[in-house]
Amino acid sequence: MRLTIRTNLAVRVLMHCAVNSGRLVRSADIAESCNASGNHLAQVIHRLQLCGYVDTQRGRQGGLTLSRPASEISMGELFRKFEASVPFTECFDPSSNSCPLAHACRMRRFLARATEAFYRELDEVTLEDLVDGNSELHDLLTLAPREPMLEGCAAQFN
Template sequence: MFRLNRLTDYAVVVMSQMSLRGENLRSAQQIADDTAVPLPTVSKLLNLLGRAGLVTSQRGATGGYTLSRSPEQISVAQIIQALEGPIALTACVDGAAESCDVQSLCPMRGNWNKVNTAIQDALTSVSLAEMSAFPATFGLSQTTAPKTVQADRKS
């Protein structure tokens, strides 16, 4: 089964929460409170996402974190790559961190690139803004969504 690790999943949750708050600076503690992700994990994620250029930090009493670009300009692929490195399904695809011992003999050599490219293209085509959008709940329209959700969307 192809599965993202928990830290990468949390990174999408944290960044989605940040996107809902617009350009407002948020402390690691506020983000942890809003997402229910433990503070040490949020701090680690913000550090990794900052190194990847996806979030920016401001020090000081009024400091905090914000997205470095608009949510429409950040792809799910960029978030995954910030936490896990290049997207590579097997050891023989372009960009894989490790090499395959039987690569020269393998009949699949090069064919995995097609699959890997399709997955990478799909992840690149989904923006953080799309991941942050609330799905319709039980067929209710956006105007009939719970008031707390409507308030969060506006702030």
């Protein structure tokens, strides 16, 4: 089993926000620390927002934050939302299944059970489980304090 880049980035974004709880996190900071494409990351952040995982604020002082506590974000739920559109195997998608064995093959049933067991296991894991007490992750993702913005253009020349 291999996760899509989208799901992998979604977990990274959420971990970044959880480590920096209480402040807006810029997508550029996430892209840099997680070695991710800004364009791909923007698509993932948009989907996270639509799914209710993050709140975003646009503009120069914008960024994103978790929309709910890390203890309430289930990795199983997240993986289902991000991976549901990608069939595990060809025969899981009736519209594109061209396997001549599909009607007689019993493997599909076992794969379906194994996939569900995978998600059930992840249902027990929260975002909080991934970040709390993980000092190495905090060292990698904690953002330095931002410099305060100067008010107006005149402040730049004084």
